[in-house]
Amino acid sequence: MPDVVIRAFRVSGFVPGPCTKCGKEERGLVMFEDYALGWECLSCGEIGRADRVEWIEGKDRPSRTSWTKKSDQSTPHTGQMPRP
Ligand SMILES: [Zn+2]
Numbered sequence: 001m002p003d004v005v006i007r008a009f010r011v012s013g014f015v016p017g018p019c020t021k022c023g024k025e026e027r028g029l030v031m032f033e034d035y036a037l038g039w040e041c042l043s044c045g046e047i048g049r050a051d052r053v054e055w056i057e058g059k060d061r062p063s064r065t066s067w068t069k070k071s072d073q074s075t076p077h078t079g080q081m082p083r084p
Pocket residue numbers: 019020021022023024041042043044045046
């Protein structure tokens with residue numbers, strides 16, 4: 001039996017609240033291959049799935065975005081969500 005491997009991608013966002021494993025508030029947002037969203041602790045590496053997602057305007061996002069450098073390269077730094 002081969003190992004079941006899930007590849008998760010970091011996307012823009014943050015997960016409020018402390019990590020359930022190490023207690024630090026350093027959780028980043030990840031997306032799984034089935035497009036479900038979850039979180040990854042940047043401190044201890046724990047990964048979990050989100051029970052629900054609260055979609056917010058980009059301008060309201062706190063400035064704790066140091067872990068989203070890679071995914072932010074393709075988006076303009078205007079702080080605004082794209083409008084249709
Ligand atoms: Zn942790």
